[in-house]
Amino acid sequence: MNKSFLCIVSVLFFISNVFAQKDRVENLPNKDKKKIHYGYYLGINKKGFKVSYEIDNSFVNVEEKYGFNIGLVLGYNINDNLNLRLEPGLSSNSKTLTFSNPTIPDTENDRVRDVPATYFRIPLLLQFRTNRLDNMRAFVIGGVSYDYNFSSNQKNSDDNYDGEFRMKTNNFMYEVGLGVDFYLPYFKFSPSIRGxxxxxxxxxxxxxxxxxxxxxxxxxxxxGVFLNLTFE
Known part of the structure; x- marks a missing residue:
């Protein structure tokens, strides 16, 4: 997870340096003066699980894998520096769990579980933006989301004794992140990294x-860690 975070931050800094070297022509000078604005995003994610235990001799190894994000943006500019955002979308990913509890039979069918997950996410976020500098401005973002897990199997009568690992359908998340707005001639491009x-x-x-x-x-x-590329 830490390596993924450092890699994504490096990409953001690279993009920032590329755009900083462009000629200083102010693009879209009235872009942020509209109260309501729309857009869409797409990106990648790397998800895992935080696991805590009641029994010390048990352990679950989580193999984290990459997935994708896609969704829409509905924003409301409270003022020049504060933006309220609704970002409904889909997030898909899969993980592999390996159980090391000594009471579980030592076979792959008993110890290994594949956990696919496709979430419909409805994040409500508050974005704080710095003042615009030429054609870019940095921001931090955070908020909460409701996540509906299409792959949860919560109501499935089969459980781990039948090879099924079940998760809840209705979930709540919080997220925090940072990013940069780049004002291009025809649209605003905003890469961001989220936890x-x-x-x-x-x-x-x-x-x-x-x-x-x-x-x-x-x-x-x-x-998990999300890298979102937003176009408005």
Missing amino acids: IFAINNELVRDDNPSSPWTVPIDYFGTR
Whole structure:
């Protein structure tokens, strides 16, 4: 996760340096004077899980993988520096879990679970922007989101005894990030990096109250890094 963060930050700095070298012609001088504005975004993500335990001799290894994000932007300019944003969209990703609880049989079918997840996300965010400098301005952004997990299997009668790892359908996240607005001749381009963190416990416990897969786990929640490219 730390390597992904450093890589994405490096990309943002590279893009910033490229645009900083352009001729100083002010593009879209009235772009941020409109109260309501629209756009869309696309990007990549790398998601995993934060796991805490009630039993010390249990461990879940999470293999983090890359996925994609896509969605729309509806923004309201409170003033020149504050922007309220609604960013509904889809986020898709998959992870592989490997359980090391000694009471679980030592076979791949019992210890390994693939966890695909496609979320419909509705983030409500507040963006604080610096004053514009030529054709760019930096910003920080943060807020909360409601996330509907299409792949949760929460109502599935099968659980880990049948090879199914279940997660909750309705979830809440918070996110924080930073980015840069670049004003191009015909549109505004805004790369940003976000950290995404689950608020609630997403784990659906197995029906057996002594399940070696879910009893040792105290908390199980999504965390990830998003790189979004926004066009307005």
